[in-house]
Amino acid sequence: MSKKNKKVVENQTSKENTPWSETHADMxxxxxxTILGDDIALVTENMEAILRSPSYSLAQxxxxxxxxxxxRGVRMLLELGKPELAFQEDNIESTVIVFGGTQIAEKxxxxxxxxxxxxxxxxxxxxxxxxxxxxxxEKLVELxxxxxxxxxxxxxxxxxxxxxxxxSYVVVTGGGPGIMEAANRGAFDVGCKSIGLNIxxxxxxxxxxxxxxxxxxQFKYFALRKFHFILRSVGAVLFPGGFGTLDEMFQTxxxxxxxxxxxxxxxxxxxxxxxxxxxFDFLADSGVISHEHLDLFEYADTPESAWEKILQFNKDLKNxxxxxxxxxxxxxx
Numbered sequence: 079m080s081k082k083n084k085k086v087v088e089n090q091t092s093k094e095n096t097p098w099s100e101t102h103a104d105m106x107x108x109x110x111x112t113i114l115g116d117d118i119a120l121v122t123e124n125m126e127a128i129l130r131s132p133s134y135s136l137a138q139x140x141x142x143x144x145x146x147x148x149x150r151g152v153r154m155l156l157e158l159g160k161p162e163l164a165f166q167e168d169n170i171e172s173t174v175i176v177f178g179g180t181q182i183a184e185k186x187x188x189x190x191x192x193x194x195x196x197x198x199x200x201x202x203x204x205x206x207x208x209x210x211x212x213x214x215x216e217k218l219v220e221l222x223x224x225x226x227x228x229x230x231x232x233x234x235x236x237x238x239x240x241x242x243x244x245x246s247y248v249v250v251t252g253g254g255p256g257i258m259e260a261a262n263r264g265a266f267d268v269g270c271k272s273i274g275l276n277i278x279x280x281x282x283x284x285x286x287x288x289x290x291x292x293x294x295x296q297f298k299y300f301a302l303r304k305f306h307f308i309l310r311s312v313g314a315v316l317f318p319g320g321f322g323t324l325d326e327m328f329q330t331x332x333x334x335x336x337x338x339x340x341x342x343x344x345x346x347x348x349x350x351x352x353x354x355x356x357x358f359d360f361l362a363d364s365g366v367i368s369h370e371h372l373d374l375f376e377y378a379d380t381p382e383s384a385w386e387k388i389l390q391f392n393k394d395l396k397n398x399x400x401x402x403x404x405x406x407x408x409x410x411x
Contacts, residue, residue, distance in 0.1 A: 178257020232264025
């Protein structure tokens with residue numbers, strides 16, 4: 079090696095071993111006064127930090143990432159796919175939706191709540207809130223027979239439709255208490271499966287204990303929960319309820335009215351109750367809906383009649399579909 083080349087190499091080596099704080103002082107005042115890459119302890123510590131860093135974990139395992147606002151679309155896709163995969167694995171071909179109030183309990187529970195409300199009111203007879211609670215509890219005792227009706231309805235729906243590998247008319251509820259519990263319980267009574275689509279709420283709602291475990295889901299997004307209610311539905315039965323039940327009823331009616339979902343029978347269970355809650359005839363007479371839209375739903379007052387209406391509707395629908403097909407399987411024009 080020539081003296082000139084040797085001198086160049088020595089200069090380069092000298093520069094490599096010179097701290098950056100000396101050679102780049104004019105660039106940054108915070109540069110280290112040693113070569114950090116030669117500090118074995120520091121390098122080891124940095125490696126450990128790399129392995130601990132959330133950025134190094136797989137994206138699917140990064141909980142903080144999945145909970146970011148920007149990842150909302152990913153979370154929604156997961157809520158779309160998770161139940162769908164479970165339904166496919168369990169060979170669930172069709173479902174029957176049961177909606178109804180969370181406050182409607184079986185009679186002995188309703189009577190116990192009334193007794194508690196009466197005792198509390200007796201201790202403070204001038205308390206208007208407690209007096210209203212007694213009145214409310216009395217009404218709920220009157221409505222308790224709907225719990226038994228929903229339970230019996232689910233038995234009828236479930237018992238003859240889950241014998242084959244493919245399951246049809248599987249009861250699906252919101253997974254909560256009240257009428258939802260009664261419907262899941264009815265399927266449970268006869269050893270059949272049922273679905274619970276629970277929702278995460280500010281006031282935490284626990285699923286009722288009668289849902290088939292592998293078919294109980296918790297949702298964050300109402301929209302995706304509603305989608306799964308409708309997707310496989312071949313019927314919807316709405317028992318007395320409040321805002322949630324009304325929301326589901328009007329959503330289903332609107333989807334049917336606008337032909338945005340498959341034809342299904344919509345059964346309002348309890349003619350007296352529903353005729354007091356909503357005057358559908360008034361809506362039609364006022365011109366805000368057409369009189370033909372009144373055919374989108376029917377009333378039923380017994381579990382047997384509700385089930386018969388669903389069976390007849392789907393039988394007629396199947397016959398109609400067959401008649402509209404030519405012998406070669408091509409739709410008639």
